[in-house]
Amino acid sequence: MRTVRCHAHGGPEVLQVEEVPTPSPGAGELLVDVEAVGVTLPVVRLTREGVPLPHVPGGEIAGRIAAIGGDVTGWRVGQRVTALAFTGAYAESAVVPAAFATAVPDDVPAEAAVVLVRSGQVALGTLQEGRLQPEETVLVTAAAGGVGHLAVQLARIRGAGRVVGAVGDASKATAVRDLGADEVVTYPEIAAEPAVDVVLDGVGGEAQARCLDALAPWGRLVAYSGTGDVVDVNLLRLHARTVVGFAMAHFARARPDAYRRNGDELWELYLAGRLRPVVHRALPLAEAAEAHRIVEGRANVGKVVLRPDA
Numbered sequence: 001m002r003t004v005r006c007h008a009h010g011g012p013e014v015l016q017v018e019e020v021p022t023p024s025p026g027a028g029e030l031l032v033d034v035e036a037v038g039v040t041l042p043v044v045r046l047t048r049e050g051v052p053l054p055h056v057p058g059g060e061i062a063g064r065i066a067a068i069g070g071d072v073t074g075w076r077v078g079q080r081v082t083a084l085a086f087t088g089a090y091a092e093s094a095v096v097p098a099a100f101a102t103a104v105p106d107d108v109p110a111e112a113a114v115v116l117v118r119s120g121q122v123a124l125g126t127l128q129e130g131r132l133q134p135e136e137t138v139l140v141t142a143a144a145g146g147v148g149h150l151a152v153q154l155a156r157i158r159g160a161g162r163v164v165g166a167v168g169d170a171s172k173a174t175a176v177r178d179l180g181a182d183e184v185v186t187y188p189e190i191a192a193e194p195a196v197d198v199v200l201d202g203v204g205g206e207a208q209a210r211c212l213d214a215l216a217p218w219g220r221l222v223a224y225s226g227t228g229d230v231v232d233v234n235l236l237r238l239h240a241r242t243v244v245g246f247a248m249a250h251f252a253r254a255r256p257d258a259y260r261r262n263g264d265e266l267w268e269l270y271l272a273g274r275l276r277p278v279v280h281r282a283l284p285l286a287e288a289a290e291a292h293r294i295v296e297g298r299a300n301v302g303k304v305v306l307r308p309d310a
Contacts, residue, residue: 002308004090004288006047007054012292014047015057015090017285023088023095025069030098032081034063035110036282037089037306038118039291040146041202042225047292057288059089060118061096062110072098080104082117084252090288092308100252102263105271112270115146115277115303118248120266121259123151126200126222126246127158128262135161136197139190139214140181141207144172146295146303147224149179149278151200156180157274160198166190166207168298175301179276190214202226215241222246278302284310 001022006014025031038060047057062082068075075081075098082104083096104113126147132138138155142148143165155163165181166189167173173184185191187207195216201208204226211221212231217240224246231243252259269275280300283291285308294304 001092002285003056003088003092004285005054005056009047009049009051009053011048012289012296015289015292017288020091022093025067025072025095027070028072028098029069029095030065030072030075030081030083030101031067031069032061032063032083032094032096032101033066034061034089034092034094034308036062036114037308038114038146039288039295039304039306040118041295044292044295056088057090058084058086060114061085061089061094062104062113062117063094066093069098075101080106080113082113084118084248086249090285090306092285099256100259102260105267108267108270111279111282111303111305111307112277114305115150115279116266116270116275117263119146119303120150120154120275120277121251121262122147122224122246122248123154123200124262124266125248125251126151126224127154127198129244129246130198130200130220130222132158132160132198134159137162137164137194139164139166139196139199139211141166141187141200141211142202142225142298143167143176143179143181143184144301145202145298146300147202148200149176149302150275152176152179152181153275154269155200157269164196166203166211168203172301179278195219198222200224205229212241212243215239217241220244224248280304282307282310284308
């Protein structure tokens with residue numbers, strides 16, 4: 001089978017398409033013939049440092065079960081699923097933990113499913129960690145991104161009184177408003193007034209510092225991506241603000257029941273026409289490097305997807 005692998009740390013240029021043996025699922029695992037792979041910024045960044053080599057990027061996948069490992073019940077060969085593959089996702093076939101698999105309704109396209117399986121889970125999970133209350137104001141950074149474009153919609157669905165989208169490029173403002181944002185600002189335009197109650201931050205850095213300044217007393221910032229500066233805990237105390245970190249891997253592993261409930265809610269919202277996953281571009285597996293360039297450059301509105309069957 002074909003896979004995308006890197007033998008050195010670096011940028012998109014280190015990704016190579018190679019022929020490798022098809023893996024076999026072990027105990028507690030499924031082998032999935034992959035129809036779509038979601039490309040995420042945290043996964044893109046891992047190719048630059050910090051992972052053992054050779055490395056096949058992980059990510060969310062959608063496809064059909066090709067084989068079932070030992071100690072796995074409740075699944076059948078040929079069944080459509082989405083799942084998280086912490087490594088080995090950029091391939092024609094991928095092994096995934098059965099515990100992280102979710103059945104895909106027959107009328108959900110693979111590309112839409114792969115957007116919902118991780119980006120939707122992060123968007124919904126961060127809103128829950130932010131303890132959003134009805135009529136509160138939510139500020140979403142990276143609002144046009146794979147997670148952010150869903151977070152804008154979910155904030156509205158879950159009763160936010162005002163939704164502000166923050167973007168790196170003002171040309172994305174119309175798309176973010178079309179998703180339900182009341183206001184769209186660029187990162188330098190994030191201001192302390194009017195204050196916000198919840199921030200979902202996927203950017204970090206200077207934008208995160210501005211977001212912290214914009215938090216009202218008892219406001220909550222949930223950081224799920226990006227790199228941030230050191231946070232002064234004393235300033236948090238003085239302003240009665242909270243900062244929470246959210247990591248999908250920990251959430252899926254430690255809270256499997258909540259993970260499944262959130263997945264069910266996302267399917268229901270999608271099938272009811274209330275949640276619209278946006279695919280910026282679908283690329284063949286051989287163009288994984290281009291997918292990484294798009295995501296790393298934050299040029300996307302919605303999700304970038306790889307199609308191994310293209």
